[in-house]
Amino acid sequence: MTTVLAGDIGGTNARFVLFRDGKFQTETFQVMPVGEYHDLGDAVADYLTSQNVGSPDQATFSFASTHEYCDEMALTNSKLTVSVSGLVKRFKLQRARVVNDFTAAAVGILSLSASELQEISAGVIDPLGPKAVLGPGTGLGVSGLIYTGEFWLPLQSQGGHVSMAGQNERELQVYRHMASVFGHVSAERYLSGPGTVNLYAALRSIDGLPIEYTNASEITSRAMTGECASCVETMQIFCRWLGVIAGNLAVTLGSTGGIYLAGGIVPQLGDYFLQSGFVEALQYKGRFSEFVAEMPVYLVKGGDPALYGSVTCLKNHYDGFGFTVDG
Known part of the structure; x- marks a missing residue:
């Protein structure tokens, strides 16, 4: 044995x-x-x-x-x-x-049962099509799977460190604040546990308000209860930008085999995430919006991929x- x-x-x-x-x-x-x-x-x-x-x-x-x-x-x-x-x-x-870690997570996706995946956006899956895998935790992990004809080849990626950019005036304000603090503003600066704190601190600074919370769990819980307006906006931007990054990865890989969300943060958000602007942001890809909308999106609920x-x-x-x- x-x-x-x-x-x-x-x-x-x-x-x-x-x-x-x-x-x-x-x-x-x-x-x-x-x-x-x-x-x-x-x-x-x-x-x-x-x-x-x-x-x-x-x-x-x-x-x-x-x-x-x-x-x-x-x-x-x-x-x-x-x-x-x-x-x-x-x-x-x-x-x-x-x-x-996300090379391993991508390979592990193949071992998960249907009960360990939650479909959050329906689509038409190509069983042998490329799969996009990403998820925020302490950092932002990004990978993918490509079928070689014999086995699934995972991508060794540092996609969490791609550059971010705002898509409206409020997001541009946040970006400019982040750039003043970090210089290069990567996706992980927003989309991670520490990124949640960064987002909240940026919004409070822009609005001329004192920082009350310095812990991602505090910010997330107060967003879910609605008791802190800055926390609510933090998580709205978080979910929307996660959708943007997921959509970028899906377009890059042509992920007709599906988009898989792993990591430690999203499963904890529950229905809050399902009702966020994640899917809309993911599918907002101009001329390729319909292409991305046909890709099924799954949340990894368990199974330790x-x-x-x-x-x-x-x-x-x-x-x-x-x-x-x-x-």
Whole structure:
């Protein structure tokens, strides 16, 4: 029996689980706070101890990084570092691989059941058409899937760092404020947990109001209850701009295989998101509006696609993705 440790390492939490002979072992799933660790190996050691298990045969981890994946790395949105060869040596692994978090999530989309997807905009799906995958969390992950004729090829993308631009005067005001703070204004500056705070702070500054909230959860909850007008506008812009970016990705890839929303933020918004301007913004593509409107849009409700995908990425035809060390 082959045991594989899979880890999806975010900017806030790390999620670990064991796969035995390719099967997700639900009872071994555990969420651990990233902020308590500086080295991924220490988090892995604590996880294995808490599960009362020895070292696995193989390990695979997905996380965001602004650099090419290599042996010694630091994560984009946390202070955590990783040494792939160090993990192999410390835990006597046969193989360890690290891959981009949304590369893994894209591959993992293929493992999800129908019950783990919620259709939020109907369309006509091409089973072999390109698929767009994106989602905001601590950062903004972007990827896609292209069918090669033999298997689905994921895209290693840093699409969360594309440039943003406003589409009306209010959005241009926000953009100008963001540019004064950050210089280059990427999509992730808006569409992420920290981006929510950035948006709120920009709106308050533009309106000459003091900043009352500095936490994304506070801003989101007050938007959903309607008790804070600036919070409401923050989330309206957030959902609308997420639609813009999703539509851009869909047009770029020709995503007739569907558009998939993952990440930690959108599922928490529930009906608020479904009633937002997301779909309208996604489909507002001028001469190509009808083309995009025919693409089905799905919300990933569960299934942990990055964990499934990172295990799938251990297969030999994914050797060109991420970085691998064999023991």
